[in-house]
Amino acid sequence: MLKRSEYKKKKGLKKRWVIIPVVVVLTLLLGTGVYGYSLLSKAKDTVNTKMHEPIESIDLTKTKKKVKASEPLNVLLLGVDARGADKGRSDALMVxxxxPQNDAMQIVSIPRDTRTMIAGKGFQDKINHAYAFGGADMSVATVEDFLDIDxxxxxxxxxxxxQELVDEIGPITVQNNIAWKDxxxxxxxxxxxxxxxxxxxYxxxxxxxPAGDFGRTERQRNVIEAIVDTGATAGSVTKIxxxxxxxxxxxxxxxxxxxxKKMFSGYKNTRKHMNSYMMQGxxxxxxxxxxxxxADDEIAKVHDMLKR
Structure with missing residues (x-):
């Protein structure tokens, strides 16, 4: 496994992805929990041939053991809004x-401008630049170092x-905290x-x-929760x-x-208690x-949230 401190940038063209890292897996698995037999073959082929992309900085052997034992898991949600002159930085990151022991889900947002050491580069920069330097692999390694978590x-x-997902399962409804027109x-x-x-x-x-990027990140979390809740309704099953x-x-x-499939079996009830938090700085x-x-005490606070 590629150690965080030994991370080396992988070569090759990096795909450009978005930042609203929606809990897609939860929408399909933890939410609906239903796979008709006619969909099993299609779903398996799609996941394994089109969506599955292992990275060196995560030891899947260790992860699979945790899933089998239904131990707590941490998932990095990220992507890139590739509009205009965007070069592929992750617009935001969430952990x-x-x-499963407490049927709970925690979403922690990391401000994209957070200054930290970039894994494998030897200098500090905005945390969202890790994706531009080395894709998901370097983003994972950098967040692990930043929060001292696996x-x-x-x-x-x-x-x-x-956008396509919302149109398919939606419409979605969110609780909006400020009024505006665009x-x-x-x-x-x-x-x-x-x-x-x-x-x-939105x-x-x-x-x-008035809250700037903090407000936008809160709206991102609102959308994530709305997609999970809407995707969990019985009416969405036919749309899988x-x-x-x-x-x-x-x-x-x-x-x-x-x-x-194993996550559905061991983690399907975690959506019962969903909490969210935005790191402060x-x-x-x-x-x-x-x-x-x-600040170090804020990093320690989030570390404890995720370890707990």
Missing amino acids: LSLD LDYYVRLNMEGL GKYDFPKGDVTMDGAKTMS VRMRKQD HNMIDILGNNMSTNMDFDDM QGTKIDGIYYMNV
Whole structure:
């Protein structure tokens, strides 16, 4: 296994993925929990041939033992919104912790501007730059070092895939905390029901939010929870066929189909108690570049959350 401290950048063209790292696996497995026999072959082929992408920085042998024993798992959710001049940095990162003993799920958001040591590079930079330097492999290694935790899986999803997914299972409804308009859509305070295109505007807005990137990350978590809840309804079961196609074209993960089946068996109830947290920090500029400095006690607090 590639050790975090010994990480070396892998060669080759990196795919460009989105940042709303939706809990896609939960939508299919932990949410619906139903696979008709006619879908088994299609789902297995799609996962193993189109979505499965192992990385060196995660020891799957160790992870599989944890899944078999239904031990707590940590999953890195990430991706890239590849619009315009975006070179492939992950727009945000989240760590999803699944605790089957307590039927609980914790989502921790890491601000994309967080300043930390980039694994294998020997210098500090924004944590979201790790993806640009070395894809999911370097992102995993960097987050593991930053929080002093082990990550068991990663999931990344293309932005267009998120929009297609919402349109397939949706519409979704979120509790919106601030009112704004973007010229095309109206987002009043309170419950807002959205299709895929409106969801994209909802999660991308930042300048009109007094909380800036923190507010946008909160909306990302709102969307994740709404997709999980909507995907768990009985009416979504009949849509699994199309969902598999959408995920196969837009999602990448180091889980294989057997991993997913075992996760459903041992982790399906973790969605009963879902909590979310945004890491806190202090904004600063270094050589004219904005960074988020996260204090050691905040890092220790999040480390304990995920280890607990």
